[in-house]
Structure formats: structure tokens, C-alpha cells
Amino acid sequence: MSWNGIEEMYEPITHLKPVTPRKYEIVYKNIITFAYAHAAALYGLYLCFTSAMWSTIFFNYVLLVLAGLGVTVGAHRLWSHRAFKARTPLQIILMVMNSIAFQDSAITWIRNHRMHHKYTDTDADPHTTRRGYFFAHVGWLLVRKHPEVLKQGKSLDMSDVHANPVLRFQKKYAIPFMGSICFLVPTIIPIYFWGETLNTAWHLVMLRYVFAVNNSLMVNSVAHNFGSRPYDKSISSTQNVFTSFATLGEGFHNYHHVYPWDYRSAELGNNWLNFTTLFIDFFAWVGWAYDLKTVPVEVAKARALRTGDGTDEWAIDNKVKDDN
Known part of the structure; x- marks a missing residue:
């Protein structure tokens, strides 16, 4: 949306x-x-x-x-x-x-x-x-x-x-x-x-x-x-898998600071480490959560190419190619 x-x-x-x-x-x-x-x-x-x-x-x-x-x-x-x-x-x-x-x-x-x-x-x-x-x-x-x-x-x-x-x-x-x-x-x-x-x-x-x-x-x-900065290398927030595991999905932090309004708080959702997103998705299915805001993957990829540090941990590039 x-x-x-x-x-x-x-x-x-x-x-x-x-x-x-x-x-x-x-x-x-x-x-x-x-x-x-x-x-x-x-x-x-x-x-x-x-x-x-x-x-x-x-x-x-x-x-x-x-x-x-x-x-x-x-x-x-x-x-x-x-x-x-x-x-x-x-x-x-x-x-x-x-x-x-x-x-x-x-x-x-x-x-x-x-x-x-x-x-x-x-x-x-x-x-x-x-x-x-x-x-x-x-x-x-x-x-x-x-x-x-x-x-x-x-x-x-x-x-x-x-x-x-x-x-x-x-x-x-x-x-x-x-x-x-x-x-x-x-x-x-x-x-x-x-x-x-x-x-x-x-x-x-x-x-x-x-x-x-x-x-x-x-x-x-x-x-x-600690971690990479694939979306904006000029800010302090990083992508940290361990933090994501410990905090139910909040460690994709470089992405989050670039796109704080994305309900997934992570590129592609990354649901296998993002229990928070799964929780919201469940209640969206129930009908109690709605108007879920996301960032198109091609927009995220363009930002990564423009200001990121060059890492592509979650294969965003491949996802863009598959969608096209």
C-alpha cells in the first residue's frame, strides 16, 4: 500500500x-x-x-x-x-x-x-x-x-x-x-x-x-x-541478524531507519526471523489489522544502489529480477 x-x-x-x-x-x-x-x-x-x-x-x-x-x-x-x-x-x-x-x-x-x-x-x-x-x-x-x-x-x-x-x-x-x-x-x-x-x-x-x-x-x-548498512551507509543503524532473532524481528535496523513506516520493518518481510510481522499478518487475516504499509522492493533496491554499502544479504537483487 x-x-x-x-x-x-x-x-x-x-x-x-x-x-x-x-x-x-x-x-x-x-x-x-x-x-x-x-x-x-x-x-x-x-x-x-x-x-x-x-x-x-x-x-x-x-x-x-x-x-x-x-x-x-x-x-x-x-x-x-x-x-x-x-x-x-x-x-x-x-x-x-x-x-x-x-x-x-x-x-x-x-x-x-x-x-x-x-x-x-x-x-x-x-x-x-x-x-x-x-x-x-x-x-x-x-x-x-x-x-x-x-x-x-x-x-x-x-x-x-x-x-x-x-x-x-x-x-x-x-x-x-x-x-x-x-x-x-x-x-x-x-x-x-x-x-x-x-x-x-x-x-x-x-x-x-x-x-x-x-x-x-x-x-x-x-x-x-554491529552489522551492515545496505540501504544507507551514512547512518549508524545496521542490519543485525542476532538482534532480529532476539527481538522478534527488529534487527533489520538500517532498512527500518530508511523506511520506518513499513509495517514489516524489514526488506521482503524476512518472516523466518520476523515473528512480529507474522503476528501482524495473522491479525490482518482476522481483520483486526489493516492498511498495512509496505515499500515496493524495487524502490528499496534503488535506494540500496544509491546510498548503501553494497551488501545484499537477502538477495533483493534477485527478487527484483524475479518480479520483472
């Missing part, structure tokens, strides 16, 4: 200066919270090999996948980029799944992500990789936002998101609702239904939560540092 009008939404800003040296203002509360969460997750990993029931491990794995899709399908492709449209039942399902992930409210996540696309590799990019791998991965969450992020963020168009009643509900009841779905209920269920201990149930929840958070953060760090 056509993407008329969508490409202007996140047209990268080029007039801002590249990143400049800054003095970080550390948020100690966040450091303590992240330190505890990761320590608890390591203990949870230990319990997986010593005392945890298989049912508890499998239960948290299912929640891990649901949480991941809540981010990739909901917060990312649907609400951040409007790459497709979803009927209310699907939006509610995605909001609940996104709440299991608890990566702040979807509205806050969307704002950060739109800023990242519009101001990539500048001071207004919340997690610019120009400040190093650690900053792009988690450091940006441990310090105060750069003044340029706050300044440019005031002019960011978020009207569509704030007009969404499903997202407004999540934002209004973020702490009790998301906290319950992410932490409380997943701890109680194994205890009540199959007799897991409180200690094990809680620490496997923390393992699942920390694993999901780091999976998402890999797109900011790994997929901006």
Missing part, C-alpha cells in the same frame, strides 16, 4: 549539530533499581537450573514473548510509526501485552522512539550511539535527559497518541495496572496454581523482565554498532 504523507512524519532533522561533550547528571534511584533488577535476574537464572519448576519457566517464557510483541507490534510499529492500523480489540490486547513488558507507559516509549528517529545521532536523540555503546544500551536511562532532548521534544507531534483512549488508560493507571500485570500477577499465578515457592516465582519474574528489557535495548546499541 502507499505510504503517502507518512514519510514526512519522521524525516530526519539534519540542521542540528552532532553530539557535543556533556556532563552527566546521574539518577541514583535508577542505578539502584537497575542494579537490584539485574542481581535478582542472575539469581533467577541460577534458580532455573536448581529448583524452579518447568511450568514456571515455561510460563515466564510465554510472558516474555507476549511482552516482546507488546513492544514490537504495539509501541513500535503500530503506535510509534503508524505502519498499520488496528481495530480496538487488537489495540486493547496490545496494550495489555505492552503492560507486561513495563518499559514505561507506551506513550513515553513512543515519544522517546519518535525523538530517536527524528533526531538520530544528535544531542536530541535520547539514546544516541554517538555517546558510546553503554550509553545507547542503558546509560541513557541512568542520567538526566540532555537539554536538547527536552527542548526538541516540546515540538514533537504526539497528538495521535494522546487522542488514543487505550493508551490514555494505560498512562493514567500505569503504576497499579502495569505493575500488577508485569510483576504481581505473574508471581502469584505459579504459587497458586502449581505450588511454586514465592522466592522462585518472584526471581523468575525478575529474570523475565530484565531479559525483555535488555532485548529491547539491543536495538539501540547492538543494531547501531
Whole structure:
């Protein structure tokens, strides 16, 4: 389908200066919270090999996948980029799944992500990789936002998101609702239904939560540092197969930064590594997802020839020849 009008939404800003040296203002509360969460997750990993029931491990794995899709399908492709449209039942399902992930409210996540696309590799990019791998991965969450992020963020168009009643509900009841779905209920269920201990149930929840958070953060760090740049060699985002596998299809990041409105977030869909696209395709078949926006393969190939680094990992050239 056509993407008329969508490409202007996140047209990268080029007039801002590249990143400049800054003095970080550390948020100690966040450091303590992240330190505890990761320590608890390591203990949870230990319990997986010593005392945890298989049912508890499998239960948290299912929640891990649901949480991941809540981010990739909901917060990312649907609400951040409007790459497709979803009927209310699907939006509610995605909001609940996104709440299991608890990566702040979807509205806050969307704002950060739109800023990242519009101001990539500048001071207004919340997690610019120009400040190093650690900053792009988690450091940006441990310090105060750069003044340029706050300044440019005031002019960011978020009207569509704030007009969404499903997202407004999540934002209004973020702490009790998301906290319950992410932490409380997943701890109680194994205890009540199959007799897991409180200690094990809680620490496997923390393992699942920390694993999901780091999976998402890999797109900011790994997929901006390691891999090829077949569509635009001048930007930091890359194609990274490992990240795609870990994040349910979000590692085709060089393509995504060039064509952020493509609902597949990847050339040709690459569905064998792109579970997020398969999920959207299923609900398109059901009728709850519609207006799926894509980029014609010949357009992507032309861009690759014009600005890419010369790699053709997914045989785009052969696909163009076959179609012709």
C-alpha cells in the first residue's frame, strides 16, 4: 500500500549539530533499581537450573514473548510509526501485552522512539550511539535527559497518541495496572496454581523482565554498532541478524531507519526471523489489522544502489529480477 504523507512524519532533522561533550547528571534511584533488577535476574537464572519448576519457566517464557510483541507490534510499529492500523480489540490486547513488558507507559516509549528517529545521532536523540555503546544500551536511562532532548521534544507531534483512549488508560493507571500485570500477577499465578515457592516465582519474574528489557535495548546499541548498512551507509543503524532473532524481528535496523513506516520493518518481510510481522499478518487475516504499509522492493533496491554499502544479504537483487 502507499505510504503517502507518512514519510514526512519522521524525516530526519539534519540542521542540528552532532553530539557535543556533556556532563552527566546521574539518577541514583535508577542505578539502584537497575542494579537490584539485574542481581535478582542472575539469581533467577541460577534458580532455573536448581529448583524452579518447568511450568514456571515455561510460563515466564510465554510472558516474555507476549511482552516482546507488546513492544514490537504495539509501541513500535503500530503506535510509534503508524505502519498499520488496528481495530480496538487488537489495540486493547496490545496494550495489555505492552503492560507486561513495563518499559514505561507506551506513550513515553513512543515519544522517546519518535525523538530517536527524528533526531538520530544528535544531542536530541535520547539514546544516541554517538555517546558510546553503554550509553545507547542503558546509560541513557541512568542520567538526566540532555537539554536538547527536552527542548526538541516540546515540538514533537504526539497528538495521535494522546487522542488514543487505550493508551490514555494505560498512562493514567500505569503504576497499579502495569505493575500488577508485569510483576504481581505473574508471581502469584505459579504459587497458586502449581505450588511454586514465592522466592522462585518472584526471581523468575525478575529474570523475565530484565531479559525483555535488555532485548529491547539491543536495538539501540547492538543494531547501531554491529552489522551492515545496505540501504544507507551514512547512518549508524545496521542490519543485525542476532538482534532480529532476539527481538522478534527488529534487527533489520538500517532498512527500518530508511523506511520506518513499513509495517514489516524489514526488506521482503524476512518472516523466518520476523515473528512480529507474522503476528501482524495473522491479525490482518482476522481483520483486526489493516492498511498495512509496505515499500515496493524495487524502490528499496534503488535506494540500496544509491546510498548503501553494497551488501545484499537477502538477495533483493534477485527478487527484483524475479518480479520483472
